[in-house]
Amino acid sequence: MEDKDAFKYSPRGGAASLQSPSDLHLHHPRHLTDDVSDYSGGTELRNNLPASGDHDQMQEALLPEGGDGPRLKRTPIQNLNDKLDSDDVILEDVDEGSDDDTAVLSLPVWRTDWHKSHMAVISSEKFDSLLKMCPDFYGCKSHMAAFVLIREVLDTEGRPCEQYKVVALGAGRSSSKSWLCYNGIMVHDCHAIVIARRALLRFLYKQLLLFFDADPKAKENCIFESSADSHQLQLKPNTSLHLYTNQCPEGAAKNFHFKGPANNIYTTMKLQYHTKGLLVPAAYLDLSLLGSRVCCMSGSDKLCRWTVTGVQGALLSHFIQPLYITSMVLGTQKLLNAEMSDITNKRLSDQLEDFLPPSYKKHNIFLVCGDYVGPSVASRQHNDLGINWCLGDKDVEVLDSSNGFIVDGSPSVSGPGFSSRLCKRALYSYFLRVAQLGEHSYLLELPTYHSVKVEAFAYQTVKDHVKEQFMSSHAGIWSSKKLVDCFSV
Numbered sequence: 001m002e003d004k005d006a007f008k009y010s011p012r013g014g015a016a017s018l019q020s021p022s023d024l025h026l027h028h029p030r031h032l033t034d035d036v037s038d039y040s041g042g043t044e045l046r047n048n049l050p051a052s053g054d055h056d057q058m059q060e061a062l063l064p065e066g067g068d069g070p071r072l073k074r075t076p077i078q079n080l081n082d083k084l085d086s087d088d089v090i091l092e093d094v095d096e097g098s099d100d101d102t103a104v105l106s107l108p109v110w111r112t113d114w115h116k117s118h119m120a121v122i123s124s125e126k127f128d129s130l131l132k133m134c135p136d137f138y139g140c141k142s143h144m145a146a147f148v149l150i151r152e153v154l155d156t157e158g159r160p161c162e163q164y165k166v167v168a169l170g171a172g173r174s175s176s177k178s179w180l181c182y183n184g185i186m187v188h189d190c191h192a193i194v195i196a197r198r199a200l201l202r203f204l205y206k207q208l209l210l211f212f213d214a215d216p217k218a219k220e221n222c223i224f225e226s227s228a229d230s231h232q233l234q235l236k237p238n239t240s241l242h243l244y245t246n247q248c249p250e251g252a253a254k255n256f257h258f259k260g261p262a263n264n265i266y267t268t269m270k271l272q273y274h275t276k277g278l279l280v281p282a283a284y285l286d287l288s289l290l291g292s293r294v295c296c297m298s299g300s301d302k303l304c305r306w307t308v309t310g311v312q313g314a315l316l317s318h319f320i321q322p323l324y325i326t327s328m329v330l331g332t333q334k335l336l337n338a339e340m341s342d343i344t345n346k347r348l349s350d351q352l353e354d355f356l357p358p359s360y361k362k363h364n365i366f367l368v369c370g371d372y373v374g375p376s377v378a379s380r381q382h383n384d385l386g387i388n389w390c391l392g393d394k395d396v397e398v399l400d401s402s403n404g405f406i407v408d409g410s411p412s413v414s415g416p417g418f419s420s421r422l423c424k425r426a427l428y429s430y431f432l433r434v435a436q437l438g439e440h441s442y443l444l445e446l447p448t449y450h451s452v453k454v455e456a457f458a459y460q461t462v463k464d465h466v467k468e469q470f471m472s473s474h475a476g477i478w479s480s481k482k483l484v485d486c487f488s489v
Helices: 113-130 134-144 192-211 216-223 301-309 334-345 349-357 423-437 449-457 457-473
Strands: 090-092 145-152 160-171 239-245 273-274 277-282 296-297 323-328 366-369 385-390 397-400
Touching: 113 145, 113 160, 113 239, 113 323, 113 366, 134 145, 134 385, 145 192, 160 192, 160 296, 160 323, 192 216, 192 239, 192 301, 192 385, 192 423, 301 334, 301 449, 301 457, 334 366, 349 457, 423 449
Parallel strands: 239 323, 323 366
Antiparallel strands: 090 160, 145 160, 145 239, 160 385, 273 277, 273 296, 385 397
16 A cells, blocks of 8 residues: 555544564573664655644654663563663563573563563653753652553564663643633643653654655654555554553542442542642532633543543544553552552443444553652652653753743743643644645645544544443543634644
């Protein structure tokens, strides 16, 4: 299928293609040379395309072939819990004829203790390296989240191995306390996993720009490929998405006093909103606030919805198949592992799959508790700050989460009027660039951000089913954002 032909059809859905890494043999560690490439090789963006809001060059989105640090082979089982000093590790298969007397682990790597330790290490070291030149914001690390891609690549000897790469990072613990903004330039929610997910969206747009770049090197580094049975792109084989967070997400996951009878514990968890600096159950939310103040669904509620809708959102659903989180490492409160897993995966029934479009599914996240990385005491002076970064960015961007705009002193300031590179308007500009490159002319003719979201029919159908199930389980109403989405660029 030709690349652009894959984008000439109005998609109605797509299938996720997150495959688990192949079974790995454990072997004694062996250091290999790091072969991280620079971001050169991508051509500049076409001058006639709409501005992205941050003016990044195309080459900044290239996914380096190497990891974040030295490559290592798998460690023996007894050492899986050991701390790793490297920022990135490559897990390699042992030759079938190997005489080494080592144990064999018939599990995907993301189900091992090694994985949860390594996720904490690379997330922490990525944050530290980014904040090295701006230590005043280091206290934001107390509430941090990072998205990591695991890909199967070939080592220097041509053997398959697993590569970890941090592709998006967010830090923060609050949301906007402001009145609603109707032009798309304000970021509403700066809680860690939410802002990390918005940074992930920006990374995905960069990858789509690479897919259409004329430079073969750029496309080679892109994580997407054409699909034989869909007009949407899919992840390349043996690529999966994983999440690390050092704090339990806000919402039902933290408020176990909302549990109901023993036989109906998790379905009775109520949806909760952040508004005016408070976390309020949906049943007690003053409806007048929905039409005047910023009201954001809690992080644990969003995480639950992503098990069905995927993390890509409505706009990206025009271009790519649903993207699900394979595993989540929770770096705190180890005794809450089972409860957090059930709240994330069991509030929405597996029977939803009977009503979903062909490409969507109910995808449970494999959740484990790992190590906390961050300051021992949270700093109050960082309560209203949010940090974001994605692969290819030179610097982090720091937001005032109370108003949703960039703060004075932020290492990166790119948008007009101190608007964030993660605001709706900036991501919409990315969307229009991809639509133009993919010759999606009918999307360019839609007048507003909201109309583009509505046009993603399959995604909207899935989201409606999720809302209906929350309502039927008396969890509450998931509010619409139509009021703040009716802008154009």
